[in-house]
Amino acid sequence: MIRIVKGTDSEIHTFYELLRIYFPYYETSGELFLSIETKENIKKVVLVIGDDRFEKDFVFSDAYVAKRAIASWIVRDIDHESKEDCLWGTLTGTRPIKFLQKQRSLLGDEKTKKYLIDEYLLSPYIANLLMEIALLESEKTDHIKGKGYSLYIHIPFCPTRCDYCSYPTIRSDNTDAVVLYMEHLLKELDFVLDEMEEEPTTIYIGGGTPTSIPKPQLKRLLDHLSHLNPVEFTLEAGRPETIDEELLIMLRDYPITRISINPQTMVDETLEKVKRPHNKEDIKRAYYKVREMTDFEINMDLILGLGDEGIPQVAHTFDEVIDLNPENITVHVLSLKNGSKLFENEGVYTKNIRKMQNYSMKRMAESGYHPYYLYRQKRIMGNGSNIGFSREGHDNLYNMIMMEEIHSVIGVGMSSTTKLVDETGKTVSKFSNFRNMRDYTERFGEIIDKKKKHLREVL
Ligand SMILES: C[S@@+](CC[C@H](N)C(=O)[O-])C[C@H]1O[C@@H](n2cnc3c(N)ncnc32)[C@H](O)[C@@H]1O
Numbered sequence: 001m002i003r004i005v006k007g008t009d010s011e012i013h014t015f016y017e018l019l020r021i022y023f024p025y026y027e028t029s030g031e032l033f034l035s036i037e038t039k040e041n042i043k044k045v046v047l048v049i050g051d052d053r054f055e056k057d058f059v060f061s062d063a064y065v066a067k068r069a070i071a072s073w074i075v076r077d078i079d080h081e082s083k084e085d086c087l088w089g090t091l092t093g094t095r096p097i098k099f100l101q102k103q104r105s106l107l108g109d110e111k112t113k114k115y116l117i118d119e120y121l122l123s124p125y126i127a128n129l130l131m132e133i134a135l136l137e138s139e140k141t142d143h144i145k146g147k148g149y150s151l152y153i154h155i156p157f158c159p160t161r162c163d164y165c166s167y168p169t170i171r172s173d174n175t176d177a178v179v180l181y182m183e184h185l186l187k188e189l190d191f192v193l194d195e196m197e198e199e200p201t202t203i204y205i206g207g208g209t210p211t212s213i214p215k216p217q218l219k220r221l222l223d224h225l226s227h228l229n230p231v232e233f234t235l236e237a238g239r240p241e242t243i244d245e246e247l248l249i250m251l252r253d254y255p256i257t258r259i260s261i262n263p264q265t266m267v268d269e270t271l272e273k274v275k276r277p278h279n280k281e282d283i284k285r286a287y288y289k290v291r292e293m294t295d296f297e298i299n300m301d302l303i304l305g306l307g308d309e310g311i312p313q314v315a316h317t318f319d320e321v322i323d324l325n326p327e328n329i330t331v332h333v334l335s336l337k338n339g340s341k342l343f344e345n346e347g348v349y350t351k352n353i354r355k356m357q358n359y360s361m362k363r364m365a366e367s368g369y370h371p372y373y374l375y376r377q378k379r380i381m382g383n384g385s386n387i388g389f390s391r392e393g394h395d396n397l398y399n400m401i402m403m404e405e406i407h408s409v410i411g412v413g414m415s416s417t418t419k420l421v422d423e424t425g426k427t428v429s430k431f432s433n434f435r436n437m438r439d440y441t442e443r444f445g446e447i448i449d450k451k452k453k454h455l456r457e458v459l
């Protein structure tokens, strides 16, 4: 177990993450503890890893600088057989590009890169990758920083549950639940659209699997959005079995510009293993139907680390997906959250994620895709990153806006989050809707009151 026995809240948070990355073995086994005792202007730090003890005193005048120095000591100076390599130095946190953008505005590009490498001990490879994405994001989103807003609409229904998934979802064959949910969702949506003076810049309908609810229910939602003219409108279909001709004929009548068809892997044995009830051919069929019947851009989500997959299986998936030539490919690294079955069944298992991630970066670059957004998750395997890749000119604006908090994103529906950004580009309020159906529907009045208060105060 990793335990931080003494320290401020901020130290506990940062160092738990850091120690988990560098000493993953101790997350589930053995004893590792860190104590940071503050005595006047000295931080007395003791790190015990199994039978080995390391100690150092840090004289400090600023708590942030002290935290950075302790992190560097752990990453650079502690030498222990159980310590893992990591290209990310002391940089923890889920949104490295946001951090980078802040540093760029303070220091400029060259100094920021140097700062990341010298102070945060990032490998030049990661520093360059982050800088490439940050520059692209600035180019694509600076003109809307703090201006306008985007809309996220959440549909928490799925046909069945995939083994690795920990999102709160409800079976889409529970028609009563769908009808009840949609009633509330549409009320919330109408409230937001009435409240806002302008139209959303982008719209994203995500889930769950939005295309798995009965078509008349999805149509009701789309009818509430049909008068809008967003620059980008994504509908997450996800599971290919939910895509048929009737659906596509319906979707063509709305201002949708992009759809997600998510293989996760193109290896049929793995799909079966993770209880994803489609195969490679289903994905291809859905993909070609969308291409034939619509002019939507297509995103495909993949996950590295499913089942027993290694490089040969990942190579097969990339061969197949690149051959289809979607505009976007989003490469996730398996993240095992406590709620997921896989985690319960198999515990934390380590895989050669880094090799697979390096392979995926190389394949994407060779095939003409560039990275355009990146985020990390707390329980991500092998300390990897989720990276969105794009063909030239097809970077998904919503993903960049949402990840970097470029402008306000108003979330509608159960468990959706709203982040309000003021005109200077500063995030001034964040709040989420209830995460379960009962609270979302029974305490709906509270949701509207909260939204009203925040929207009127900030926007
Ligand atoms: C919110 S999910 C919804 C997508 C859609 N329901 C589907 O499954 O195709 C968005 C994406 O997150 C990724 N994802 C879900 N669970 C994950 C996990 N445990 N680790 C890594 N990525 C995950 C998958 O690539 C998935 O397509």
Ligand code: SF4
Binding pocket: 157, 158, 159, 160, 161, 162, 165, 166, 167, 169, 207, 208, 209, 238, 239
């Ligand atoms: S991975 Fe997608 S389809 Fe599977 S349960 Fe999770 S949200 Fe639903």
